[in-house]
Amino acid sequence: GAGVSQSPSNKVTEKGKDVELRCDPISGHTALYWYRQRLGQGLEFLIYFQGNSAPDKSGLPSDRFSAERTGESVSTLTIQRTQQEDSAVYLCASSLVPSLNTEAFFGQGTRLTVV
Amino acid sequence: AQSVTQPDIHITVSEGASLELRCNYSYGATPYLFWYVQSPGQGLQLLLKYFSGDTLVQGIKGFEAEFKRSQSSFNLRKPSVHWSDAAEYFCAVAPLNQGGKLIFGQGTELSVKP
Numbered sequence: 001g002a003g004v005s006q007s008p009s010n011k012v013t014e015k016g017k018d019v020e021l022r023c024d025p026i027s028g029h030t031a032l033y034w035y036r037q038r039l040g041q042g043l044e045f046l047i048y049f050q051g052n053s054a055p056d057k058s059g060l061p062s063d064r065f066s067a068e069r070t071g072e073s074v075s076t077l078t079i080q081r082t083q084q085e086d087s088a089v090y091l092c093a094s095s096l097v098p099s100l101n102t103e104a105f106f107g108q109g110t111r112l113t114v115v
Numbered sequence: 116a117q118s119v120t121q122p123d124i125h126i127t128v129s130e131g132a133s134l135e136l137r138c139n140y141s142y143g144a145t146p147y148l149f150w151y152v153q154s155p156g157q158g159l160q161l162l163l164k165y166f167s168g169d170t171l172v173q174g175i176k177g178f179e180a181e182f183k184r185s186q187s188s189f190n191l192r193k194p195s196v197h198w199s200d201a202a203e204y205f206c207a208v209a210p211l212n213q214g215g216k217l218i219f220g221q222g223t224e225l226s227v228k229p
């Protein structure tokens with residue numbers, strides 16, 4: 001596609017429910033990143049994919065968070081048993097390869113509100 | 116551990132005035148440094164990056180940044196601010212050999228007065 005697409009753009013969920021956030025990277029981009037942006041804070045790295053493997057998942061805050069990627073395409077970030085502190089904007093980015101020499105392009109994010 | 120500090124949470128400047136946004140980093144080796152801008156309703160956009168070489172880097176939209184190793188700083192500047200520059204600005208450092216992941220500062224929100 002023309003850019004990184006994330007869905008839904010907004011999600012309100014009840015505490016304790018599971019949510020799935022979707023990211024469609026730019027076609028041909030092998031690297032995909034997930035970040036979290038809490039209100040008034042910078043972006044926190046969560047996980048990145050090279051193809052469908054995740055070499056670095058060090059930023060996932062707890063075992064309630066998981067992510068998967070199908071080939072070099074769509075990625076899904078799943079949060080189980082959501083808590084109020086999970087409320088944030090979840091941003092996805094993709095780049096041609098997982099290298100600092102290639103620019104990462106960001107989606108507009110999914111705003112998650114846990115009530 | 117690597118970290119980025121943006122000391123100013125919010126800055127207001129008049130249109131046409133000059134701008135400097137501060138960024139300090141903590142990283143053991145030569146850092147790869149970035150500035151991103153996030154406008155309302157938009158995704159993050161890369162303004163400029165520093166990898167090596169000339170310590171003054173030029174970016175898009177008339178922005179520039181200067182890498183100062185002695186001060187561990189990478190401040191963003193613009194000589195004359197336009198109303199459309201109102202946005203949130205993020206400084207980031209990229210650790211080497213970690214797949215291109217970025218460590219971001221907390222951001223500086225820029226407001227522009229007419």
